[in-house]
Amino acid sequence: MMLITFDNPVFVTYAIACLLMSLKYLIQGWATVGAMIRTDSGLLNPEDLQKTPFNPNPREEQLKPAESVARSRRMQRNDTENLPPFFAAGLLFVLTEPSLLIAQIVFYGYVAARLGHTLAYATGQIHEIRAGFFSVGSLLNMAMAGWTLFVLAA
Amino acid sequence: MMLITFDNPVFVTYAIACLLMSLKYLIQGWATVGAMIRTDSGLLNPEDLQKTPFNPNPREEQLKPAESVARSRRMQRNDTENLPPFFAAGLLFVLTEPSLLIAQIVFYGYVAARLGHTLAYATGQIHEIRAGFFSVGSLLNMAMAGWTLFVLAA
C-alpha cells in the first residue's frame, strides 16, 4: 500500500502541517527583515554600513539590533531548534499508519502549539505561557519519534 | 520496487537513525531548560524578568547564562548545523539502494559519531576529541550526499 501519496489522508495531514510550518519558518525571516527596516537597525556585517540606495545614512549604531529585531531572531533560532526534527519524524510517523484522528491530533496539535508559541513570543507574554506552548510542541514531536521507534523495534 | 517503506531494511536503518537523531535534537532543548532551572539563569527575554510562580525572585543577572546553559545552547546550534542535511540526504541515499551492511555502517556510524560528539561536548573533553567525532559525522554525511549525486549523474 502506498503511504507517501496525497491519496492517503494521514499523509495529507502531515503535508499540510509540514507546509504551514515551512511557511512559518520562512515568514519569521521576513519578520526579522521588517523589524530591521522599521527600526533601521540590526545589520550584521561590516559591508552593510556602506552607503547604498537602501541605506543612505549608514551609522555604526545600526549594527546594534533593536529589541524587536533581536526578538524575531530569537524566534527564528527557536524554529531552527524545533522544526527540522518535526519535518523528519513526522514523515516517518505517517508510515506507522496511525488512525486519521490520531494523526490530526498530533499534526494539527503541533501546528497549534507552535503558532501559540509564536503569538506568545511576538507579544511578549510571560515565560510560563510561551514555555507551555513550546513544551506541548516538543513533547508531541518526541512522542511521534518515540512511538515510531517503538513500532520499528516491535 | 517500493523503497520508502518499513518493509525495506535499508529504509528502516535510515528511519531508526533519523528518529534517534530527532530525539537527540529535541532532548538537547530540554537539557538547556534543565540547565536554566538548575542555575536559575539563561533567560532570553525582557518579559522573563516578570515575577511569576516559576520565577518568584527575578533579577537582571538571570539574563546572563551560566556556562552549562551556554554550553547546551552551543550543542543545540551544532545540531541545527548538522542534522537537517542528514535527514534530507539520508532519505535520498536510501534510494540509491545501498547494501544493508553499507547502510548500517553509514547510518549507525553517523549516530555513533554524533552521540560521541554529544558526550565529548557535555563533559568538556579537549577540542581534538570533540572535533574528531564532528568530523566523522560530517564526512559520512557528505559522502552519502556526494555518492547519491554521483549515482544520479551516472
Add this chain to the structure above:
Amino acid sequence: MMLITFDNPVFVTYAIACLLMSLKYLIQGWATVGAMIRTDSGLLNPEDLQKTPFNPNPREEQLKPAESVARSRRMQRNDTENLPPFFAAGLLFVLTEPSLLIAQIVFYGYVAARLGHTLAYATGQIHEIRAGFFSVGSLLNMAMAGWTLFVLAA
C-alpha cells in the same frame, strides 16, 4: 503512479537540488573550521584553551572570532534559517506533479539563488546584492509551499 523514485525526472530534479544544498550546508561548517585555523581564533569553549597538539599555544584571545570566522558562522546560521523548509517543502511540491520545466526553474533557481547568496556573503558584497539573492530563494521556497498547500486544499 510512483513519484518518490529516481525514475521520476521531477523527483530527480528535487534530489539534485537537495543534495547540492546539503553539501553546501555541511561545507559551510568546514569553511568555519578553515577560517578558525587560518586566523587561530574563534574557539567556543573553555576547554578549547587547554594545551594540546593542535593548540600548542593557547591564549584567551583565541575565544574572540576573527571577522572571517564570525562571517562563516553567520552564513551557517543563514543556512539553518533557510534550507530545512526547502528540504521539506520541496519533497511535498514534487507530489503536486509539476511539469519538469517548472520543477527545474524552481529547484535549480533556488540552488542558483542560494549559491549567489553564498558568493555575495563570502566576498562581502553590499547588502542589496546579498538581500536580493536571499529574497529570490526565500520567495521561491514560499511559492512552492503555498502552491502545494493550494493543491491540497483544492
